[in-house]
Amino acid sequence: MLAVAVLAAGKGTRMKSQLPKVLHELGSRSLVQLALDSVADLGPDRQLVIVGYGGEQVKAALGDQAELEFVEQAQQLGTGHAIQQLLPVLDGFEGDLLVLNGDVPLLRPSTLETLLTTHRQNNNAATVLTAQMADPTGYGRVFCTDQGILTEIIEHRDCTPAQRQNPRINAGVYCFNWSKLAAILPHLKADNDQQEYYLTDVVKDLSPVMAVDVVDAAEIQGINNRQQLAAAYDALQDRIKTDWMAAGVTLIQPDSITIDPTVTLAPDVVIEPQSHLRGNTTIATGCRIGPGSLVENSTLAENVSVLFSVVSDSAIAANTRVGPYAHLRGAANIGAGCRVGNFVEVKKSTIGDGTNVAHLAYLGDATLGNRVNVGAGTITANYDGQKKHPTTIGDRTKTGANSVLVAPVNVGEGVTVAAGSIVTKDVPDGALVVARAKQTVIPDWQPKPAAD
Ligand code: UD1
Numbered sequence: 001m002l003a004v005a006v007l008a009a010g011k012g013t014r015m016k017s018q019l020p021k022v023l024h025e026l027g028s029r030s031l032v033q034l035a036l037d038s039v040a041d042l043g044p045d046r047q048l049v050i051v052g053y054g055g056e057q058v059k060a061a062l063g064d065q066a067e068l069e070f071v072e073q074a075q076q077l078g079t080g081h082a083i084q085q086l087l088p089v090l091d092g093f094e095g096d097l098l099v100l101n102g103d104v105p106l107l108r109p110s111t112l113e114t115l116l117t118t119h120r121q122n123n124n125a126a127t128v129l130t131a132q133m134a135d136p137t138g139y140g141r142v143f144c145t146d147q148g149i150l151t152e153i154i155e156h157r158d159c160t161p162a163q164r165q166n167p168r169i170n171a172g173v174y175c176f177n178w179s180k181l182a183a184i185l186p187h188l189k190a191d192n193d194q195q196e197y198y199l200t201d202v203v204k205d206l207s208p209v210m211a212v213d214v215v216d217a218a219e220i221q222g223i224n225n226r227q228q229l230a231a232a233y234d235a236l237q238d239r240i241k242t243d244w245m246a247a248g249v250t251l252i253q254p255d256s257i258t259i260d261p262t263v264t265l266a267p268d269v270v271i272e273p274q275s276h277l278r279g280n281t282t283i284a285t286g287c288r289i290g291p292g293s294l295v296e297n298s299t300l301a302e303n304v305s306v307l308f309s310v311v312s313d314s315a316i317a318a319n320t321r322v323g324p325y326a327h328l329r330g331a332a333n334i335g336a337g338c339r340v341g342n343f344v345e346v347k348k349s350t351i352g353d354g355t356n357v358a359h360l361a362y363l364g365d366a367t368l369g370n371r372v373n374v375g376a377g378t379i380t381a382n383y384d385g386q387k388k389h390p391t392t393i394g395d396r397t398k399t400g401a402n403s404v405l406v407a408p409v410n411v412g413e414g415v416t417v418a419a420g421s422i423v424t425k426d427v428p429d430g431a432l433v434v435a436r437a438k439q440t441v442i443p444d445w446q447p448k449p450a451a452d
């Protein structure tokens with residue numbers, strides 16, 4: 001049996017934030033969520049999140065995951081005190097407890113698997129994830145015998161200058177034999193510089209305890225302040241981009257590109273400079289994103305291009321070209337082989353295949369058929385000041401430049417809307433609608449001389 005506990009009760013004073021530290025984000029995912037993501041592959045039987053400072057906020061942020069059990073640590077008296085709160089919850093639990101710090105978000109699943117395997121194969125009382133750090137400042141130092149048995153962990157602030165020379169640090173990730181841990185947990189003392197109950201103190205009273213060095217020290221960087229948050233973001237980005245390039249994605253000037261961990265890309269996607277892919281975004285093969293685009297919570301089918309544009313909460317079918325300077329948002333559903341071009345905004349609208357909206361248009365709450373041509377400057381006037389209203393435009397209809405379709409209104413199939421029209425009533429299939437003042441020409445007009 002495997003239980004996982006994530007320590008997420010601390011305030012994170014050094015973040016200087018209203019938000020609990022573990023709810024700060026790296027690429028649209030909170031730190032605590034990333035910690036939980038890293039254990040998913042191990043298939044834990046129980047998942048406990050220890051909450052305290054901002055507990056309601058943390059619970060709300062993770063609330064939709066029924067498999068999580070929240071354990072309250074009302075006062076934050078240290079990491080050992082946090083794990084003491086599990087004593088009643090895991091009473092009688094037989095198995096191992098994997099402890100993660102909620103502020104260590106970059107662990108690879110394979111690292112945790114190695115930790116657990118080492119722990120179980122050696123029948124350890126505890127196994128601690130460690131790393132050799134070029135700059136170990138701030139971390140607890142891990143001391144081992146020549147035989148590789150871990151004897152003690154001392155917090156940076158409690159170390160002598162000589163002890164601080166030890167580059168081996170505690171990652172804040174541990175495997176414990178739960179019943180052995182549970183037997184000594186009640187006896188922790190707070191005799192240290194911070195007068196806190198340290199989880200790290202238990203290693204002195206357990207045996208055997210082993211250390212497992214992580215291969216890539218970037219994985220275990222903890223986040224205590226905004227600089228470390230930024231450094232972890234860079235490390236995560238490096239990893240994500242390396243993985244996507246290995247999977248056949250072209251990134252042009254990767255340093256100028258950001259990709260959230262939740263994004264999925266197919267081989268032969270090309271991402272151009274200054275482009276940002278966020279949230280639950282999926283991009284199919286042959287797409288070309290950027291330069292200068294933001295795609296967020298959106299699905300793009302094959303061979304779509306998005307040039308200098310923003311696409312959020314939307315779907316685009318194959319071979320459609322978006323941009324330059326388009327804004328698709330709030331459930332814009334664009335068909336295949338369309339053009340949505342220069343200075344066009346599309347909101348909560350469905351557009352059929354082969355339809356062009358090439359210049360200076362706004363489509364909101366609209367449904368367009370196939371092969372419609374939306375002329376430059378066409379606007380669906382969907383808002384009457386109180387409510388939004390729908391517009392429908394049938395297949396093959398053409399709207400002239402600068403036409404306004406005042407919703408609710410239905411324009412049929414094969415309609416021609418004359419330029420400059422303000423359409424307020426439904427138009428049947430095949431009609432020409434002209435809804436503008438007739439041009440008046442007065443010949444030989446002599447302007448009146450200006451009065452002085
Ligand atoms: C801890 C370790 C240190 C290790 C480092 C790795 C201890 C005593 N020290 O130090 O050896 O090198 O992590 O990043 O464990 N928390 C609670 N309740 C509390 C206190 C903290 O839930 O009462 C949570 C925090 O929200 C955080 C985690 O525990 O997610 C770690 O706490 P933090 O204060 O950041 O510990 P460090 O000083 O970083």
Ligand code: CA
Pocket residue numbers: 101103222223224
């Ligand atoms: Ca920390």
